[in-house]
Structures are given as C-alpha cells and as structure tokens.
Amino acid sequence: MLVKLNDVVDRITGNEDRLVTTLPFYLAGEHYDSESIGIYKRGELNSTTVGKLGFKFHFPFKKGDTIFMSRNAHLKKAGMVMYDGICSDTSYILRTKDEKVLLHEYLPLVIQNEKFWRFFEENKSGSVNFLLNWKEMKEYEFELPAVEEQRKIVEEVWAIENAIKKYEKLMVATDELVKSQFIEMFKDVDQGYLSDVAMITMGQSPSGKTYNTDGEGVPFYQGKTEFGELYIGEPTTWTTSPTRYAECNDVLMSVRAPVGSTNLAIEHCCLGRGLAGIRPIEGKSTSLFILYSMRSIESQIEGMGVGSTFKAINKDQVYKLPIPLAPLSLQEQFVELAEQSDKSKFELKNCIDSAKETMQAIIATRV
Structure with a gap:
C-alpha cells in the first residue's frame, strides 16, 4: 500500500534540559555512520560534556527510534538508535505510530534507502548546509508491505547488520592484539x-x-x-x-x-x-x-x-x-606480525563489503 511518511510515523520533539536530565547519552553528528541502518556510537552526558553541548540539544529519544540527520544528504546519516538519549533539533526523531502497521525495525530501512535520498536531493533547501524540512519530509511517499512481509525483510536485513557488527568487532580486536604485542615485545627495549x-x-x-x-x-x-x-x-x-x-x-x-x-x-x-x-x-x-x-x-x-x-x-x-x-631482527618480527594482522583485516573488510552489498540489494529491491 502507498503511504506518506506522516501517515505512519510521528516526529518526536520535546524539551529535555541537558543540564539536569537523567538520560545517559547524547547523539551528535560524529556518532552517525554513513549508510548504516543502526546508530551505535554515542557521547556520555556528564559534567564535562553538557557544558559543551549547545542549547539546541533538548530532544529526548528512546532506544529503537529512528533518527535522521536533516542536513547534508550526501552523508546519508540515519538509523535506528541503540540507546536512550538526547539530540539537537537538526536530528529528526521518528517513531512508528502503530506497530501493527509499521514495525519500528523496518522504519530505518525506509529512510536508509536510495529512493529516500533522491527525495532528499529533490526537496532540500538552503545554500551551503542543505537540509530537508519536516514540512517536505513528512510528504515522502513509499510502498509499505504487510507486516508479515516487513517482518521477513527485517529478519534478513538485521541478521546481516549483526554479522557486520561482529566482523567490525573482530577488526578492532585484531588491532588491539597488535598493540598489545607491540607493548609486550618491546617492554624491555x-x-x-x-x-x-x-x-x-x-x-x-x-x-x-x-x-x-x-x-x-x-x-x-x-x-x-x-x-x-x-x-x-x-x-x-x-x-x-x-x-x-x-x-x-x-x-x-x-x-x-x-x-x-x-x-x-x-x-x-x-x-x-x-x-x-x-x-x-x-x-x-x-x-x-x-x-x-x-x-x-x-x-x-x-x-x-x-x-x-x-x-x-x-x-x-x-x-x-x-x-x-630495537635491533632490526626484533623490528622485523613485529612487522611480520603486523602484516599478518593486516591480511586478516583485509579478509574481514571483504566480508563486510560483501554483506553491505547484499543488504543494500535487499533494501533496494524489497523496501
């Protein structure tokens, strides 16, 4: 069925005081990963960070909401957030009106989609930092399948997303292993x-x-x-x-x-x-x-x-x-270890790229 975004989604606003909020985290532009359907990175709200955040950081969001960065379409920043927190008014907080009509896990697939980014380009305003106003965004039309079909797509896509996150964690662990070996090998040098x-x-x-x-x-x-x-x-x-x-x-x-x-x-x-x-x-x-x-x-x-x-x-x-x-012989040993690590990371990166291609193909053809 053809629907407008405003038919099935609420834009959430609010006035959460960042100075006294009990919410633990904040979301800023650097916490989005371009083209990712999930938002995992975050900043911690504490006595040091709250003073640096502008007064526009007052919109509270919940884990499971989809958040969209309304500026600079080419960055493709949007996804389902994995924690509770606050964001500024340049990020639109989107929440499904009825889970029986639109699953909240399906919503980020609607936004993180080439069809939507083309709509952004066609309806953006501004001269430098282009933005998409909610007035235009809420009119975005898309085909919404039945909930049963949404659930099938969601299971496939989020299984791939979870695999990608596991590969990424393995890459981080590989880097950490090299760092720890560096310390161990040269601690007495x-x-x-x-x-x-x-x-x-x-x-x-x-x-x-x-x-x-x-x-x-x-x-x-x-x-x-x-x-x-x-x-x-x-x-x-x-x-x-x-x-x-x-x-x-x-x-x-x-x-x-x-x-x-x-x-x-x-x-x-x-x-x-x-x-x-x-x-x-x-x-x-x-x-x-x-x-x-x-x-x-x-x-x-x-x-x-x-x-x-x-x-x-x-x-x-x-x-x-x-x-x-260090003597050159010991240097060479460390280089061999680091090069092997790079080979492992290269293979992991290929797995990530392949998974992302599969995910994008599903979203492009079925969402």
Whole structure:
C-alpha cells in the first residue's frame, strides 16, 4: 500500500534540559555512520560534556527510534538508535505510530534507502548546509508491505547488520592484539625518539597558483585525503613549485586534523603542511617498522593535537614521538606480525563489503 511518511510515523520533539536530565547519552553528528541502518556510537552526558553541548540539544529519544540527520544528504546519516538519549533539533526523531502497521525495525530501512535520498536531493533547501524540512519530509511517499512481509525483510536485513557488527568487532580486536604485542615485545627495549631513527621533513604548502590537475610538475599531497590502507593513492594535484619532499616508501604522517594517520609514499612527491615525511636511517629502522609503531600509538598521537579549529601537532612533537630502539631482527618480527594482522583485516573488510552489498540489494529491491 502507498503511504506518506506522516501517515505512519510521528516526529518526536520535546524539551529535555541537558543540564539536569537523567538520560545517559547524547547523539551528535560524529556518532552517525554513513549508510548504516543502526546508530551505535554515542557521547556520555556528564559534567564535562553538557557544558559543551549547545542549547539546541533538548530532544529526548528512546532506544529503537529512528533518527535522521536533516542536513547534508550526501552523508546519508540515519538509523535506528541503540540507546536512550538526547539530540539537537537538526536530528529528526521518528517513531512508528502503530506497530501493527509499521514495525519500528523496518522504519530505518525506509529512510536508509536510495529512493529516500533522491527525495532528499529533490526537496532540500538552503545554500551551503542543505537540509530537508519536516514540512517536505513528512510528504515522502513509499510502498509499505504487510507486516508479515516487513517482518521477513527485517529478519534478513538485521541478521546481516549483526554479522557486520561482529566482523567490525573482530577488526578492532585484531588491532588491539597488535598493540598489545607491540607493548609486550618491546617492554624491555630502550625507548627513544622518532628523530633517533629517522629523518623527518615537515610539509610546507607551495603557493596555490602553482597547483594543477594536468600532471605538470611534482605530485602534491596536502593531507591524508588520498590515504589508503597502506600506500597513499594516486595524486589528484601537482605543483610546479614544490617545497618539501618525500621519496618512495617514506612514511607519511598526517599532522593536521586528523592527527596521527600514516601511509607510505609511492613516489617522489611534494608534501603540504598537513603531512610530515619520515625516512628511516639505514641500520636503525625500516619504513614498515616506523609505520606500524606509529599505528600502535595512533590514539596517543591523536590526543597530542591542539588547536581550536583544526587539531595539529608541531615539529617538536613529531621529533619526540616515542619509538623502541630495537635491533632490526626484533623490528622485523613485529612487522611480520603486523602484516599478518593486516591480511586478516583485509579478509574481514571483504566480508563486510560483501554483506553491505547484499543488504543494500535487499533494501533496494524489497523496501
């Protein structure tokens, strides 16, 4: 049966005082995962965080509600929330009017759907941060199957979603294993600074007038935009007036928002101010050991970032990043372990991608 969203869904509003609420969590933009039917991430409401939240955080929601970020359709932020909390008025809280007509587990499939995102694009307003007003959104029409069919679809889709979450947890556990092995293997090794084992070049952006997309000059990387799993991707920008360089297999570290991510260079290139180039000193270390060592302490490096708009770390901080002064044989052992971990994560990622494709196919053809 063809229905409008407003026929079967209520938009929930409210006025929950964030300063005195007993609700435990808040939902902000960074807690959504694009294209996910579930919302799992959250911020904890406490004496530190409530003061940082704006006054617009006053809408209470319940576990099982579907929440939709009304701005920037290209981010595709919407899903069923897995906890009670509050959000701001830019997030629309949607709740089924009658479970006998529309299952609450089915509702996120209606929203996290290419048909709906096309509707968003066609009906958005604003000039910079595009948004979909509730006045337009409530008129969205879609085919609603019988509850029995909804239940079949829900069981299939959420079984896939649960499998995806298990794969993701295994990826996290794999990373944690590498970190714990890093600590164990080097606990009795003298610790030094990154500058003890590597030559470090802090990036410096040339004049924007020298940039081009025609391949003229030297490949230029401003930050981590082109970062891949291990090696940085092909360049999209070149400069005819390069300033600071990295060479093939140098470690590249992001030093500006986000801080700490690493990749390997694939060729001679120019580094912008968002990157540092790290070249191992022969006989003291290797590119892969430096990369995996920095990944093992990436959260620590990220926490060093300062700045009100963009978090960044400076030259002195990069030079003084801690690293074990280990013999090359022990470094190689750790690299072998880390590479095996990467292979496992690659296989898990393929499983996740395949599961997501299956889920999207079900939603596209049956919802």
